[in-house]
Structures are given as C-alpha cells and as structure tokens.
Amino acid sequence: MPIDAAQAIAAEPRSGEIAWDHKDIQLYHLGIGAGRPATDVDELRYTLESRLHVLPSFATVAGAGMALMGGLAAPGIDVNLASVLHGGQTITLHRPIPVKASARSTARVQAVYDKGKAAVIVLRSEVSDEQGPLWTSDSQIFVRGEGGFGGERGPSARLDVPDRAPDRTEDRLIREDQALLYRLSGDWNPLHADPEFAKLAGFDRPILHGLCSYGMTLKAVVDTALGGDVARVDSYTTRFAGVVFPGETLRIRMWQSPGQVQVTVSAVERDEAPVLADTVVTHH
Structure with a gap:
C-alpha cells in the first residue's frame, strides 16, 4: 500500500508517558561500552549511581x-x-x-520525502517533564520500495569532510557481546543477536545496532573534545552510512571548530568502511 504522506503528516500526534531512573541510565551506558577501565574515575560518571551523569544519546532509548x-x-x-x-x-x-x-513523549510524522525508489519518513518525538521541554528527536526512516508517490524529494544534508587532518582520532573497540547488552535497553530486533536471522537478512553474522554506534561516538566526542561534560551538548546528528559488527573497531575522527565537532566513523578491520557520516555535535 502506498504511503499517504498528507494523511500521515495531518494525523494527530501520539502521546504517552515514559519514565527512567539510574538503572536505565547505567544499562544504556554499559551497552555503549562505558566502564572500561571499570575503576577509572571518568568512567564512574557513567556507571556509578552516586556520580552519574547522562549521555544525551540516552534520549534514543528512553521509554x-x-x-x-x-x-x-x-x-x-x-x-x-x-x-x-x-x-x-x-x-x-x-x-x-x-x-x-x-516525562511525556509526543510523536508525529514530521515529513515524508519521495526518493524515487524509496521513501524517507521523518518521525519527530518531543519529550517534556514537569519542568518543561527536555529534548526533540528526529528519526529518518528509509523505506525501500515505497517511493514514486509524487512527493517532495526533501533536503540533502551531505557534508564535505574538512580538507585537513582531523584534530582527534579515537579508536573504540566493540566488544563481542556489545549488541547483546545494548539490546536490553529496548531494541529487540533479532538481527543484532540471532545468527540465523542475520543470514536471512543478508549478513554472515549479527550486526551492531546503528544507535549503539551513535552512542559510542558521542561518548568519545564528549570524553575527549568536550572535557567530559555531557551538559555542553546542544545537538547531535548523524547519517547511518554502513554496518559494523561486534568485535570490530570504530575509528572516530573529529574536526573541531567554534561551537561544533564534525565527525566521521569507520570500521577499521574492513578497510575503514564507513559507519557514520554527515555527523555533527554542536555545543556551547
């Protein structure tokens, strides 16, 4: 059935109550590789409830x-x-x-774009607690075979990689059990755990969640370029450019300029195959 973009955008937003506490935060942080070394004072900010701060990418798994x-x-x-x-x-x-x-989460279809052979659905969720707005999340969902309905093509957000050496390069090892731990935060897709299901999807083994790579990358940026201060992050955007497998290494390159860090992420063991592209952290 073709997508009815006008109906989707005009539909009433869907709202629901969500909640979290320190256990959800700690589980998420462990799922994106925090806690190594376990007794490191900087890592304890991610793992010990008495010192806990919240990496902003937790917003993707809240509720x-x-x-x-x-x-x-x-x-x-x-x-x-x-x-x-x-x-x-x-x-x-x-x-x-x-x-x-x-908190209360309100979600709606913000936009639907026609890419020809595919559609892109932009899902926006806005989350507020009793003190006011907390965050806005935009997820771009690519749906193969659903384009060609005559809609707007939408913006192109490709970024050129700066023509200079990165200011920082960080390697982050993905543990073999990383996806098994990360999925406990709510994404139960068997693609990330079941080898037989992964083969049906065209992969020789389970792949890591894209949003796990997303979280690992933001943690690397915060810990190195932002002095470990999660409160400095204003926004964080990425395009998922390719898969990565548990056991591989993320190579995270950062180019710093006033108020922002531009990032590329690749898989070291597969000739630096792209993982995240068009990635920017804005900060104050």
Whole structure:
C-alpha cells in the first residue's frame, strides 16, 4: 500500500508517558561500552549511581524507544518492516537529561520525502517533564520500495569532510557481546543477536545496532573534545552510512571548530568502511 504522506503528516500526534531512573541510565551506558577501565574515575560518571551523569544519546532509548515504532503505526503509513532502515538520527537537547524522571513523549510524522525508489519518513518525538521541554528527536526512516508517490524529494544534508587532518582520532573497540547488552535497553530486533536471522537478512553474522554506534561516538566526542561534560551538548546528528559488527573497531575522527565537532566513523578491520557520516555535535 502506498504511503499517504498528507494523511500521515495531518494525523494527530501520539502521546504517552515514559519514565527512567539510574538503572536505565547505567544499562544504556554499559551497552555503549562505558566502564572500561571499570575503576577509572571518568568512567564512574557513567556507571556509578552516586556520580552519574547522562549521555544525551540516552534520549534514543528512553521509554524503550517506543516513539519510533509508534510513528510507523501512524495513519497513512503502511509499510513492511523488513523494508525499513534507520537512515539518520538527530537529537536536540533543551536542557541536560536528569538521572531520574517521569516525562511525556509526543510523536508525529514530521515529513515524508519521495526518493524515487524509496521513501524517507521523518518521525519527530518531543519529550517534556514537569519542568518543561527536555529534548526533540528526529528519526529518518528509509523505506525501500515505497517511493514514486509524487512527493517532495526533501533536503540533502551531505557534508564535505574538512580538507585537513582531523584534530582527534579515537579508536573504540566493540566488544563481542556489545549488541547483546545494548539490546536490553529496548531494541529487540533479532538481527543484532540471532545468527540465523542475520543470514536471512543478508549478513554472515549479527550486526551492531546503528544507535549503539551513535552512542559510542558521542561518548568519545564528549570524553575527549568536550572535557567530559555531557551538559555542553546542544545537538547531535548523524547519517547511518554502513554496518559494523561486534568485535570490530570504530575509528572516530573529529574536526573541531567554534561551537561544533564534525565527525566521521569507520570500521577499521574492513578497510575503514564507513559507519557514520554527515555527523555533527554542536555545543556551547
């Protein structure tokens, strides 16, 4: 069934209550590789409840990430989930995320773009607690075979890599069990755990969640370029450019300029195959 872009965008937003506490934060941080070395004073900010701060990319799993699936169930959206890929992700912070909160998430289809052989659905969720807005999340969902409905093609956000050496290069090893731990934060897709399912999807073994790479990358930027201060992050955007496998190494290159860090991420063991592209962290 073709996507009805006008109906999807006009549909009433879907709202729900979400909540989290220190256990959810700690589990997420461990899922993106925090806690190595376990007794490192900087790592304890991610793992020890008495010192805890919240990496802003936690926003992608708060409430088990249900806003994403809720958006795909919106009126006018009738797609085969086997054709769905997470194309890009942006988080805009309105203030630092608290360690414990009850909040309300409101999700809607922000835009639908016609890419010819595919459609891109932009799902926006806005999260607020009793003190006001916390963050806005935009997920770009790429749906193969659903284009050609005559809609707008949409913007192109490709970024040129700076023509100079990166200011920082960080390597981050992905543990063999990384996906098994990360999925406990709410993404239960067997593609990331079941070898037989992964083969059916065309991979020789399970792949890492794109949003796990997203979190690992932001942690590397915060820990090195931003002095370990999660509260300095204003926004974080990326395009998922390729897969990465547990056991591989992320090579994270950073180019710093006033108010922002531009990033590329590649898989070291596969000739630096791209993992994340068009990636920018803005900060104050």
